[in-house]
Amino acid sequence: MxxxxxxxxxxxxxxxxxxxxxxxxxxxxxxxxxxxxxxxxxxxxxxxxxxxxxxxxxxxxxxxxxxxxxxxxxxxxxxxxxxxxxxxxxxxxxxxxxxxxxxxxxxxxxxxxxxxxxxxxxxxxxxxxxxxxxxLNVSYLTVWNMLEKCQCQKGDWILIWGANGGVGSAAILFAKAMQLKVIAVTSNAKKISKSKKIGADVVIDRNKSNVVTQVLKHTKKQGVNAVIDHVGAKTWPLSIQVLKEGGRLVVCGQTSGPKAIVDVPTVYSKELEILGTYMGTKSQLIKMHKFMRTKKIRxxxxxxxxxxxxxxxxxxxxxxxxxxxxxxxx
Ligand SMILES: NC(=O)c1ccc[n+]([C@@H]2O[C@H](COP(=O)([O-])OP(=O)(O)OC[C@H]3O[C@@H](n4cnc5c(N)ncnc54)[C@H](OP(=O)(O)O)[C@@H]3O)[C@@H](O)[C@H]2O)c1
Incomplete structure (x- = not known):
C-alpha cells in the first residue's frame, strides 16, 4: 500500500x-x-x-x-x-x-x-x-464535548479563540446552533470576514485590538459565561480575565505553549471552573452526527x-x- x-x-x-x-x-x-x-x-x-x-x-x-x-x-x-x-x-x-x-x-x-x-x-x-x-472525529467531537461541559444556556456569551482553526470554526458553528452569542478571536481581515459568515456575532482581531477591552465592551462589562480555549499559555490569563462570576474555562489544547500563568485569586473569587477536555466518547460522536443533521451543519x-x-x-x-x-x- x-x-x-x-x-x-x-x-x-x-x-x-x-x-x-x-x-x-x-x-x-x-x-x-x-x-x-x-x-x-x-x-x-x-x-x-x-x-x-x-x-x-x-x-x-x-x-x-x-x-x-x-x-x-x-x-x-x-x-x-x-x-x-x-x-x-x-x-x-x-x-x-x-x-x-x-x-x-x-x-x-x-x-x-x-x-x-x-x-x-x-x-x-x-x-x-x-x-x-x-x-468530524477529532476537533468537532472535542468541541461537542467542550460545549456540553460549558453548560451554556440560550443567549449566553461565549468566547472562542482561533476562529479559523479546526476547533475554533467548529465551535462557532455549534455555539450558534445552540443559540449562544459568539465572540470569536482571530488574526486577520480575511479570517474575520469568514468567521462572521459562519455565524460569529462579534469578531476581534487579536493583532489590532485588546481582546479584554473588546469583550467587556460587547458584553456591557459583564464578561462571558464560557471560553473555548485551545491556545494555552498565551490566552489563559486573558480567558480568565474575561469570564464573569461562575464562568467556565473549557480547555483542550496548548498551541502557544503548555505552561500558563494563572491568577489564583481571580479563579476562586469569581468562582470560576476550569474544565479539561480530551476528545469525547463514541456515543457523543454519534449524538453529534445527529445534532449536525438536525441543525443542517456541514x-x-x-x-x-x-x-x-x-x-x-x-x-x-x-x-x-x-x-x-x-x-x-x-
Ligand atoms: N484535547 C483534545 O482532545 C484536542 C482535540 C483537538 C484539538 N486539540 C488541540 O487544540 C488545538 C487547536 O487544534 P486545531 O486542529 O484547531 O489547530 P489549528 O487548526 O491549527 O488552529 C490553531 C489556532 O490557534 C490560533 N492561535 C495560534 N496561536 C495563537 C495565539 N498566540 N493567540 C491566539 N490564538 C492563537 C490560530 O488562530 P489565529 O492566529 O487566527 O488567531 C489558529 O487558528 C491544538 O493545540 C490541538 O492539539 C485538542
Missing part, C-alpha cells in the same frame, strides 16, 4: 510517500480501506515530537479517518462505509488515553489501509460525504490534498492561513 511514513521527528520534509507492506489482520481488529483523513494539529505535534512523548518508528500519522471495511464483522458488512473513533483507552487510569496515529503504537490514516480495533468502528452517517465525515473544509502531498497540507496548517479542516484524499 502507499503511505506517508515517518522515520524521525522533524519538519514537513520528514513526511515521505512510500510503498510499504499492507497491515496484517490481527485478533479483535479490522482493516479499513481509507478514503480520506483530515489533518489535525496533533499530527504536527507528533511529526515534530514532544519531550517525554515517545512513538515507535516507522510511524504513520492521521487520527481523523473515513473509509470502508475490508472485512465484515458483527452488524457491519464488507465494504460498509465507516469512520474511525480515534481514542484508545489507557489501561493505566492515571495516564491519559492515546490516539490512533497519535502518540500511540497504532499507525494512522495517512495510508491506503489501516488496522484498528473493531470497537473503534462507527457507521459513517450517510448525510455526510467521506470528506465531511473524516473531518463541517468547514479549507482544502483537500492528495496523500502524496501531505507535507504541503502540514505547511498550510503551520502557515495558519487555513480556515476550517485540511483533508488528505487517498
Amino acid at each position: 502507499k503511505a506517508i511514513v515517518l522515520r524521525k521527528h522533524g519538519n514537513p520534509g520528514v513526511l515521505s510517500f512510500k510503498k510499504i507492506a499492507n497491515p496484517k489482520p490481527k485478533k479483535g481488529h479490522v482493516i479499513v480501506k481509507v478514503s480520506c483523513c483530515a489533518v489535525n494539529h496533533l499530527d504536527i505535534w507528533v511529526r515534530k515530537g514532544i519531550p517525554g512523548k515517545k512513538i515507535t518508528f516507522p510511524h504513520i500519522l492521521g487520527c481523523d479517518i473515513c473509509g470502508s471495511l475490508k472485512q465484515g464483522f458483527g452488524n457491519f458488512r464488507k465494504g460498509a462505509k465507516v469512520v474511525v473513533y480515534p481514542v484508545l483507552e489507557n489501561p493505566d487510569p492515571l495516564l491519559p488515553s492515546t490516539m490512533i496515529g497519535g502518540f500511540s503504537n497504532y499507525n494512522g490514516g495517512y495510508a491506503e489501509l489501516i488496522q484498528v480495533p473493531k470497537s473503534n468502528i462507527v457507521k459513517k452517517p450517510n448525510w455526510f460525504s467521506d470528506i465531511e465525515a473524516c473531518a 463541517p468547514i473544509i479549507d482544502s483537500i490534498f492528495s496523500l502524496r502531498d501531505a507535507s504541503f497540507a502540514h505547511k498550510r496548517m503551520e502557515s495558519n492561513n487555513h480556515f476550517g479542516k485540511i483533508v488528505l484524499k487517498m
Whole structure:
C-alpha cells in the first residue's frame, strides 16, 4: 500500500510517500480501506515530537479517518462505509488515553489501509460525504464535548479563540446552533470576514485590538459565561480575565505553549471552573452526527490534498492561513 511514513521527528520534509507492506489482520481488529483523513494539529505535534512523548518508528500519522471495511464483522458488512473513533483507552487510569496515529503504537490514516480495533468502528452517517465525515472525529467531537461541559444556556456569551482553526470554526458553528452569542478571536481581515459568515456575532482581531477591552465592551462589562480555549499559555490569563462570576474555562489544547500563568485569586473569587477536555466518547460522536443533521451543519473544509502531498497540507496548517479542516484524499 502507499503511505506517508515517518522515520524521525522533524519538519514537513520528514513526511515521505512510500510503498510499504499492507497491515496484517490481527485478533479483535479490522482493516479499513481509507478514503480520506483530515489533518489535525496533533499530527504536527507528533511529526515534530514532544519531550517525554515517545512513538515507535516507522510511524504513520492521521487520527481523523473515513473509509470502508475490508472485512465484515458483527452488524457491519464488507465494504460498509465507516469512520474511525480515534481514542484508545489507557489501561493505566492515571495516564491519559492515546490516539490512533497519535502518540500511540497504532499507525494512522495517512495510508491506503489501516488496522484498528473493531470497537473503534462507527457507521459513517450517510448525510455526510467521506470528506465531511473524516473531518468530524477529532476537533468537532472535542468541541461537542467542550460545549456540553460549558453548560451554556440560550443567549449566553461565549468566547472562542482561533476562529479559523479546526476547533475554533467548529465551535462557532455549534455555539450558534445552540443559540449562544459568539465572540470569536482571530488574526486577520480575511479570517474575520469568514468567521462572521459562519455565524460569529462579534469578531476581534487579536493583532489590532485588546481582546479584554473588546469583550467587556460587547458584553456591557459583564464578561462571558464560557471560553473555548485551545491556545494555552498565551490566552489563559486573558480567558480568565474575561469570564464573569461562575464562568467556565473549557480547555483542550496548548498551541502557544503548555505552561500558563494563572491568577489564583481571580479563579476562586469569581468562582470560576476550569474544565479539561480530551476528545469525547463514541456515543457523543454519534449524538453529534445527529445534532449536525438536525441543525443542517456541514463541517468547514479549507482544502483537500492528495496523500502524496501531505507535507504541503502540514505547511498550510503551520502557515495558519487555513480556515476550517485540511483533508488528505487517498
Ligand atoms: N484535547 C483534545 O482532545 C484536542 C482535540 C483537538 C484539538 N486539540 C488541540 O487544540 C488545538 C487547536 O487544534 P486545531 O486542529 O484547531 O489547530 P489549528 O487548526 O491549527 O488552529 C490553531 C489556532 O490557534 C490560533 N492561535 C495560534 N496561536 C495563537 C495565539 N498566540 N493567540 C491566539 N490564538 C492563537 C490560530 O488562530 P489565529 O492566529 O487566527 O488567531 C489558529 O487558528 C491544538 O493545540 C490541538 O492539539 C485538542
